Amino acid sequence: MSEIMTYPISGAAVLKSFIDPGFKTMRVSVNMLTPLTRPTAAKYAILPPLAGRATREYPDYTALGQKLSYLYGASFGSGVQKIGEYQALSLSAGGIASRYAFGGEDMFAELSGLLLGALFDPLRDDGGLFPEDGFIQEKRQMLEQKDAEFSDKMVYAHQRCYELLFEDRPAGLDRLGAREDIEALTREDLRGAWEELISGARFEIFTLGDCRPDVEAIRERFAGVGRARDLGPVPYEEPELRRVTECQPVAQSKLTMALRAEVPAEERLVFQLMSAVLGEPTSSKLFQNVREKQSLCYYCDSAFSWVNNALFIESGVETENLDRAEEAILGQLAALQRGEVTKEELEYAKLYMCNSLRAVKDSLHRVESWYMSRAFDRSEMSPGQAADILMKYTVDDVVEAANRLRPAVVYKLKGGGE
Amino acid sequence: MELQKIESARAGDFYYKGRHPSGLDVYLYPKENGSSTRAVFGTKYGSIDSCFQRSDEPAPETVPEGIAHYLEHKLFESEDGDAFARYAETGANANAFTGFESTCYVFSCTDRLYDSLRILLDFVQSPYFTEETVAKEQGIIGQEIKMYEDSPGWRVFFNYLQAMYHRHPVKNDAAGTIESIARITPEYLYRCYNTFYNLNNMVLVLSGKFDVDKVLGVCDEMLKPSPTLSVRRVFPEEPDTIVKPLIEQRLSVAMPVFQFGYKESAKKLNEHDLAAMSALLTILGSDASVTFRRLLDSGLINEASFSRDYFEGSGYATVMFGGESRDPEAAAELIRGEVARLQREGISEDDFRWAKRSLYGESIASLNHAVSIGSWITDFAFKGLELFTYIDALAELTLPQVQKKLEALRDDRSVLSVIRPI
Numbered sequence: 122m123s124e125i126m127t128y129p130i131s132g133a134a135v136l137k138s139f140i141d142p143g144f145k146t147m148r149v150s151v152n153m154l155t156p157l158t159r160p161t162a163a164k165y166a167i168l169p170p171l172a173g174r175a176t177r178e179y180p181d182y183t184a185l186g187q188k189l190s191y192l193y194g195a196s197f198g199s200g201v202q203k204i205g206e207y208q209a210l211s212l213s214a215g216g217i218a219s220r221y222a223f224g225g226e227d228m229f230a231e232l233s234g235l236l237l238g239a240l241f242d243p244l245r246d247d248g249g250l251f252p253e254d255g256f257i258q259e260k261r262q263m264l265e266q267k268d269a270e271f272s273d274k275m276v277y278a279h280q281r282c283y284e285l286l287f288e289d290r291p292a293g294l295d296r297l298g299a300r301e302d303i304e305a306l307t308r309e310d311l312r313g314a315w316e317e318l319i320s321g322a323r324f325e326i327f328t329l330g331d332c333r334p335d336v337e338a339i340r341e342r343f344a345g346v347g348r349a350r351d352l353g354p355v356p357y358e359e360p361e362l363r364r365v366t367e368c369q370p371v372a373q374s375k376l377t378m379a380l381r382a383e384v385p386a387e388e389r390l391v392f393q394l395m396s397a398v399l400g401e402p403t404s405s406k407l408f409q410n411v412r413e414k415q416s417l418c419y420y421c422d423s424a425f426s427w428v429n430n431a432l433f434i435e436s437g438v439e440t441e442n443l444d445r446a447e448e449a450i451l452g453q454l455a456a457l458q459r460g461e462v463t464k465e466e467l468e469y470a471k472l473y474m475c476n477s478l479r480a481v482k483d484s485l486h487r488v489e490s491w492y493m494s495r496a497f498d499r500s501e502m503s504p505g506q507a508a509d510i511l512m513k514y515t516v517d518d519v520v521e522a523a524n525r526l527r528p529a530v531v532y533k534l535k536g537g538g539e
Numbered sequence: 540m541e542l543q544k545i546e547s548a549r550a551g552d553f554y555y556k557g558r559h560p561s562g563l564d565v566y567l568y569p570k571e572n573g574s575s576t577r578a579v580f581g582t583k584y585g586s587i588d589s590c591f592q593r594s595d596e597p598a599p600e601t602v603p604e605g606i607a608h609y610l611e612h613k614l615f616e617s618e619d620g621d622a623f624a625r626y627a628e629t630g631a632n633a634n635a636f637t638g639f640e641s642t643c644y645v646f647s648c649t650d651r652l653y654d655s656l657r658i659l660l661d662f663v664q665s666p667y668f669t670e671e672t673v674a675k676e677q678g679i680i681g682q683e684i685k686m687y688e689d690s691p692g693w694r695v696f697f698n699y700l701q702a703m704y705h706r707h708p709v710k711n712d713a714a715g716t717i718e719s720i721a722r723i724t725p726e727y728l729y730r731c732y733n734t735f736y737n738l739n740n741m742v743l744v745l746s747g748k749f750d751v752d753k754v755l756g757v758c759d760e761m762l763k764p765s766p767t768l769s770v771r772r773v774f775p776e777e778p779d780t781i782v783k784p785l786i787e788q789r790l791s792v793a794m795p796v797f798q799f800g801y802k803e804s805a806k807k808l809n810e811h812d813l814a815a816m817s818a819l820l821t822i823l824g825s826d827a828s829v830t831f832r833r834l835l836d837s838g839l840i841n842e843a844s845f846s847r848d849y850f851e852g853s854g855y856a857t858v859m860f861g862g863e864s865r866d867p868e869a870a871a872e873l874i875r876g877e878v879a880r881l882q883r884e885g886i887s888e889d890d891f892r893w894a895k896r897s898l899y900g901e902s903i904a905s906l907n908h909a910v911s912i913g914s915w916i917t918d919f920a921f922k923g924l925e926l927f928t929y930i931d932a933l934a935e936l937t938l939p940q941v942q943k944k945l946e947a948l949r950d951d952r953s954v955l956s957v958i959r960p961i
Contacts, residue, residue: 403633
């Protein structure tokens with residue numbers, strides 16, 4: 122079984138390599154983690170898509186697209202995520218392994234060449250400005266992404282709950298920045314922004330799948346970049362319960378709840394197990410009772426986010442059943458807090474989580490996601506080690522975790538409004 | 540049970556195919572790397588099968604819409620508990636899906652594969668429906684239907700089919716309606732179950748880590764011989780014309796969503812047809828295409844939402860494009876213009892070459908994961924197609940084959956569906 126190899130490059134950068142020739146593909150990514158702040162969020166969020174849409178060698182968007190297609194449908198993309206109080210800005214390239222390239226291409230050299238070219242020498246004019254056509258397109262698309270998040274009511278309800286939970290704090294900022302900040306962006310605002318990002322971010326570099334990175338070459342290339350940052354979760358604050366109801370003309374109402382708890386890194390897994398007992402697999406309390414016994418909803422799930430020190434519970438229900446659903450969900454949580462957890466419920470939640478953890482290494486994206494998260498709790502823990510640890514927790518451990526949850530937000534998106 | 544080994548030099552993979560004495564077609568695709576196994580137990584029975592005639596009966600019968608999906612929900616319950624509870628003991632991650640043409644029960648696991656396989660084969664062969672359990676599901680499925688009513692992507696697609704198809708049941712919502720599911724009874728469920736959940740009409744697909752002999756042993760132990768029965772799926776005659784060129788709906792969205800495409804004459808496809816159509820869609824709508832670039836530069840689409848697809852099955856086929864757009868009419872007009880231009884000027888050799896290489900790479904990449912392999916083999920098995928033959932067809936594809944597909948797109952058979960903000 123392949124294992125991840127971690128190579129510290131500097132205090133600011135680390136290379137994580139997962140070599141597995143069993144995959145028919147490879148993936149290379151560079152993730153830049155930088156604190157989420159209002160003045161920089163929109164400015165930084167537009168940078169990766171700008172850097173990824175055209176390169177010095179392929180200055181035309183379509184020419185780059187055709188080059189990637191010619192490279193057997195390779196991908197070259199960018200990403201902007203929010204992880205707690207950090208913005209995670211990434212460039213990545215992926216494609217088939219060289220042994221499938223019938224034209225004899227060295228796919229790792231091709232893909233990493235594209236990626237490093239965009240990263241260290243993005244396409245800009247002599248005045249240091251990104252091309253105008255690309256800037257106009259990317260700015261428009263960022264605004265449209267925000268529109269799309271309003272149109273998807275599950276996403277919208279989750280985001281509103283999240284905003285309310287972390288209002289006026291960095292974690293409450295949108296990963297893309299505020300709409301008005303995006304609208305106000307100019308090309309000139311971005312002059313020097315790329316260098317600012319490269320010098321101020323913490324770097325997590327990944328090479329995954331059927332490829333063998335030249336560690337020394339990567340070390341040399343990334344030696345002087347970035348800034349050491351002590352990553353961690355959103356600090357815990359004792360919440361005061363906020364109840365917010367908004368109306369929209371939708372057929373199904375949404376109920377989203379957030380609860381907070383102060384969870385040290387070493388307790389992350391027991392809180393995730395507690396969430397599994399409450400509302401993740403089909404054996405969970407929410408599925409079995411709120412959905413199956415009471416037929417109140419099609420979905421009713423919980424998820425514990427360690428980096429946010431928060432548990433989220435989400436459901437879609439008939440408008441007239443909103444209050445009943447809240448009561449039913451809180452009833453299941455209260456039962457868990459009273460210790461009404463059978464050995465079977467705990468065992469099934471453990472098996473569900475172990476199955477998921479053991480499958481991490483079957484997907485390059487999941488391997489990357491797992492080890493990106495480890496940058497925040499500063500552990501080297503593998504999915505297999507996590508599975509071993511959580512099998513040792515008892516009913517008492519899970520009940521104790523549930524009792525440390527504090528209600529923070531109840532958000533209702535009520536159907537029938539204008 | 541005799542197994543045929545099907546190999547691909549291009550992919551470097553192989554799988555086994557055989558017919559179990561019970562009548563079930565079994566596909567076994569081993570993968571040595573990774574930890575997971577995916578199992579799919581599927582029946583060729585989907586949402587479009589609301590009228591059918593059994594070989595042992597004199598006339599066709601019509602049943603309420605949404606039964607295939609309702610059956611999928613209810614089959615998890617049996618007299619001695621529900622299948623999810625049994626899976627919970629093995630840790631397998633189980634689910635089920637109802638499509639237009641098939642219903643599939645699946646699980647993925649990293650441990651206790653053979654126990655989970657026994658559960659799968661047992662509960663799908665053990666229907667148990669009562670008035671009470673059927674009534675209980677109406678609230679849950681009702682909420683599933685309501686959830687999709689708010690989904691712009693779902694609504695724009697079904698509206699599109701409504702504007703394209705006069706009579707074919709593909710135009711009906713896969714889960715049925717609140718009214719149609721209210722008419723579903725245990726008798727209807729048993730009737731459809733006994734008709735379509737006959738092993739001669741089903742497949743079992745395993746991909747990932749497993750021992751072939753042990754899987755076959757579980758099949759021998761669990762599969763119950765099915766009576767010889769065939770089913771004729773009855774579809775009303777569908778004209779080649781469309782119902783109307785434009786259909787609109789208003790929902791709580793921030794910007795319009797559109798689906799535009801062409802109705803095609805439905806006919807049985809082979810792997811070469813499918814390869815040619817995939818190449819055409821790549822040339823017309825991938826982000827390396829001229830059409831995509833023009834749409835993007837005109838501010839008519841965005842990269843995150845624009846999609847292209849060939850949606851085809853028993854008696855229906857359409858080439859379609861869709862996504863968010865500030866001006867859906869202008870986006871559709873531009874696509875129409877590009878299709879007409881390419882029909883006049885012909886597809887260039889260059890475009891054909893990069894599209895072909897791109898599709899080859901995507902096919903190889905799809906063979907990475909047990910889940911995608913399982914879905915691909917199941918889908919192809921129900922269509923009478925073969926996976927590696929398709930990959931070979933991509934390699935052997937010629938430009939005239941693609942050009943022929945392009946020429947079949949007719950402007951007078953195009954439909955635009957739009958969801959606009961309220």
